[in-house]
Amino acid sequence: MRAFLLITHRASADGDFTLEDMPGSGGRVDIVVRCITSALLLSHGVRRDTVIYVLFQRGRNSPLLLEVRGAEVRYLRPDERSAGALIRHALIRGGEGLTSPGIYVWRRNLEETLSRLSEMGEITLLAEDGEDVETVDFPENVVFVLSDHLNLTEEEEEIVRKYAKKAVSVGPLSLHSDHVIAIIHNVLDRRQYS
Amino acid sequence: MRAFLLITHRASADGDFTLEDMPGSGGRVDIVVRCITSALLLSHGVRRDTVIYVLFQRGRNSPLLLEVRGAEVRYLRPDERSAGALIRHALIRGGEGLTSPGIYVWRRNLEETLSRLSEMGEITLLAEDGEDVETVDFPENVVFVLSDHLNLTEEEEEIVRKYAKKAVSVGPLSLHSDHVIAIIHNVLDRRQYS
Numbered sequence: 001m002r003a004f005l006l007i008t009h010r011a012s013a014d015g016d017f018t019l020e021d022m023p024g025s026g027g028r029v030d031i032v033v034r035c036i037t038s039a040l041l042l043s044h045g046v047r048r049d050t051v052i053y054v055l056f057q058r059g060r061n062s063p064l065l066l067e068v069r070g071a072e073v074r075y076l077r078p079d080e081r082s083a084g085a086l087i088r089h090a091l092i093r094g095g096e097g098l099t100s101p102g103i104y105v106w107r108r109n110l111e112e113t114l115s116r117l118s119e120m121g122e123i124t125l126l127a128e129d130g131e132d133v134e135t136v137d138f139p140e141n142v143v144f145v146l147s148d149h150l151n152l153t154e155e156e157e158e159i160v161r162k163y164a165k166k167a168v169s170v171g172p173l174s175l176h177s178d179h180v181i182a183i184i185h186n187v188l189d190r191r192q193y194s
Numbered sequence: 195m196r197a198f199l200l201i202t203h204r205a206s207a208d209g210d211f212t213l214e215d216m217p218g219s220g221g222r223v224d225i226v227v228r229c230i231t232s233a234l235l236l237s238h239g240v241r242r243d244t245v246i247y248v249l250f251q252r253g254r255n256s257p258l259l260l261e262v263r264g265a266e267v268r269y270l271r272p273d274e275r276s277a278g279a280l281i282r283h284a285l286i287r288g289g290e291g292l293t294s295p296g297i298y299v300w301r302r303n304l305e306e307t308l309s310r311l312s313e314m315g316e317i318t319l320l321a322e323d324g325e326d327v328e329t330v331d332f333p334e335n336v337v338f339v340l341s342d343h344l345n346l347t348e349e350e351e352e353i354v355r356k357y358a359k360k361a362v363s364v365g366p367l368s369l370h371s372d373h374v375i376a377i378i379h380n381v382l383d384r385r386q387y388s
Contacts, residue, residue, distance in 0.1 A: 176236075179379075182369070186373075
């Protein structure tokens with residue numbers, strides 16, 4: 001099982017954004033959407049072995065954890081607008097649990113999230129100053145933690161480092177989070193399928 | 195210099211799509227947009243050493259080649275909608291040449307495009323049955339040719355293979371074109387900056 005946890009900083013848990021302006025009205029929820037499609041979609045299919053979690057820390061309903069399971073998700077398409085509509089639907093519904101096939105919301109903060117995820121797989125922080133991913137061995141079940149366009153706060157980093165066994169870097173340049181996910185998948189795909 | 199040439203199959207050269215439905219009304223122009231941002235955008239900056247070309251083969255104004263230069267482009271943001279607006283503006287403007295900073299359109303078909311690009315760098319086809327990219331050496335100037343969500347037609351493939359010195363693959367699974375571009379950049383970044 002591969003999992004990703006995206007920690008957001010300005011995106012609202014309330015789903016009160018418009019599809020016409022996801023970056024502005026959504027506090028960069030466009031990044032959330034691209035990370036979800038990058039984590040779960042192949043060219044003609046879904047990565048059934050992958051789950052992505054997104055932590056929302058702003059808004060009335062925060063903290064809120066969105067979970068999208070590759071094995072169950074339906075109606076997830078690669079374009080940003082339709083995936084954005086699916087995410088907004090999950091957020092505005094409120095409550096906890098299943099919101100549409102494969103999509104769940106939970107009332108959890110960062111510490112609670114990591115505590116649970118650390119039972120599912122080895123927590124690994126994706127950080128620019130981490131070890132080169134190519135030189136690192138991963139167990140079968142691994143949970144990669146990454147930030148959106150902003151760095152983790154000191155407090156967040158302290159919590160993550162408490163659970164993370166490793167910090168790894170995908171390369172020498174600072175990349176968009178969705179591209180980092182695509183590269184991590186590629187590294188693991190090569191090892192698993194080659 | 196790194197360059198990418200994306201060969202599209204259903205996207206219209208006329209820019210007659212709506213930002214509310216780029217996949218449907220635009221003949222999967224959402225793929226074009228994501229490939230452009232994936233080719234040119236870093237987390238907080240632009241890849242000034244990269245150019246992406248997109249060949250449109252449908253519509254009244256086709257064949258049409260869109261060129262976006264990292265060294266010159268402005269107003270290119272990572273979200274699909276705003277990048278889509280920039281591309282639509284370039285397409286509906288008509289004529290040839292500069293349409294906005296760093297964005298050009300040219301009346302060229304595949305053969306004319308490859309003939310010119312082969313003078314700029316070594317043409318390399320990205321294909322699932324190609325050699326493993328990790329084992330391949332590239333010159334400083336390289337032009338990667340890839341298709342959108344559809345395979346190259348036999349005729350297209352014949353033309354590309356006439357110019358391409360190599361065919362390379364990024365990994366064992368079939369990925370979205372924008373993720374392929376992110377992975378190619380990562381392979382080259384590691385060699386160039388590490």
